[in-house]
Amino acid sequence: MTAIKKIHKWASLIVGLQVLIWLGSGFYFNLMDHTKAKGTQYRISNVQPVNIEIERLIEPEALLKKQSEQSKNDQNKSTITIVSITLSQLLSQPIYVINQNRALYPHFLNEYTLVDAYSGKEVIIDAEKAEKLASASYKGPGEVINVSFLENGNDDFPKEQNATWRVNYDDELNTSIYIEVGSGRLVGHSNDDKRFADFFFMLHFMDYGMEGNFNSVQIILFAFITLWLTLTGFIWTIELALNGQYQFTLFSKNRAVKLLNKKQQPLGEVILNAHTNLLDGLTENNINIPSVCGGGGTCGSCRILLSPAAPINQAEREKLSVSQLKKGYRLSCQQFLAGNKTITLVN
Numbered sequence: 001m002t003a004i005k006k007i008h009k010w011a012s013l014i015v016g017l018q019v020l021i022w023l024g025s026g027f028y029f030n031l032m033d034h035t036k037a038k039g040t041q042y043r044i045s046n047v048q049p050v051n052i053e054i055e056r057l058i059e060p061e062a063l064l065k066k067q068s069e070q071s072k073n074d075q076n077k078s079t080i081t082i083v084s085i086t087l088s089q090l091l092s093q094p095i096y097v098i099n100q101n102r103a104l105y106p107h108f109l110n111e112y113t114l115v116d117a118y119s120g121k122e123v124i125i126d127a128e129k130a131e132k133l134a135s136a137s138y139k140g141p142g143e144v145i146n147v148s149f150l151e152n153g154n155d156d157f158p159k160e161q162n163a164t165w166r167v168n169y170d171d172e173l174n175t176s177i178y179i180e181v182g183s184g185r186l187v188g189h190s191n192d193d194k195r196f197a198d199f200f201f202m203l204h205f206m207d208y209g210m211e212g213n214f215n216s217v218q219i220i221l222f223a224f225i226t227l228w229l230t231l232t233g234f235i236w237t238i239e240l241a242l243n244g245q246y247q248f249t250l251f252s253k254n255r256a257v258k259l260l261n262k263k264q265q266p267l268g269e270v271i272l273n274a275h276t277n278l279l280d281g282l283t284e285n286n287i288n289i290p291s292v293c294g295g296g297g298t299c300g301s302c303r304i305l306l307s308p309a310a311p312i313n314q315a316e317r318e319k320l321s322v323s324q325l326k327k328g329y330r331l332s333c334q335q336f337l338a339g340n341k342t343i344t345l346v347n
């Protein structure tokens, strides 16, 4: 039973802390500026469509043929499987996006080849192009400080699995713009406001690994800890009930009890309630009994002396010696008024 109580206390500490975090972060969500939290203060939302000269476009069929010939000639390249060809635009340039590996979402691992829709030449998103693409979506006052290549994801968009270019600006919000290397897709804008909001999202969704995933190991573990808290609390409640610590009466009963000191000299009388344990009842009467565990029956420091006939529960068997129990020592947090007429304070 001691182990169950210990598990219950540690589980309640962990669950209690997380509940506080939920309350705090939930409160912040109510107060936060949702526009700022998106990190898009300096994002241009409308991309000007490019005027495509249809007659100059390469036929997709010809493009496919060219691609398959190239892969045959290039010994190093394995055979390319093309899933789709889409006509799109990069800045003012019409391009074909040839998708070799299409995942369910753009942020999942995808594989693309970009081809100039007029000339048929492959388009590579290098640092220079990434900077141009980023700046085309930016309306802030900053200048580009640097452009860096991120092969595996990034902290601002943890769900992104594709390699990206990060373009940093020197504005007051420390804006970063992310461009996917394979397709030139604008992954998103981020800045200090978004990072601050993301921190609270991380706390609220227990995404402590910053995986951008609600279904994390921590949350599964937390669910098990909560289950343990419930089960151990249930077992503990049954134990208390079996030890007669829950009494169902309609009206609360108060009665006077005599207090004695260690030498059995009278100290006076206190009025105790039948439904309050002796530790709490004495505390309410300004008599402080030592307690480390707060009435949990695990520290053994709230000893008092009652009649040797007073009932004994499991916590008292574990914390008091047989000779102490025979003399009438009990834990005040585990005892109730019952038939007690005198209480000897031993500490």
Ligand code: FES
Pocket: 279, 290, 291, 292, 293, 294, 295, 296, 297, 298, 299, 300, 301, 302, 331, 332, 333, 334
């Ligand atoms: S207060 Fe700790 S055992 Fe009673």
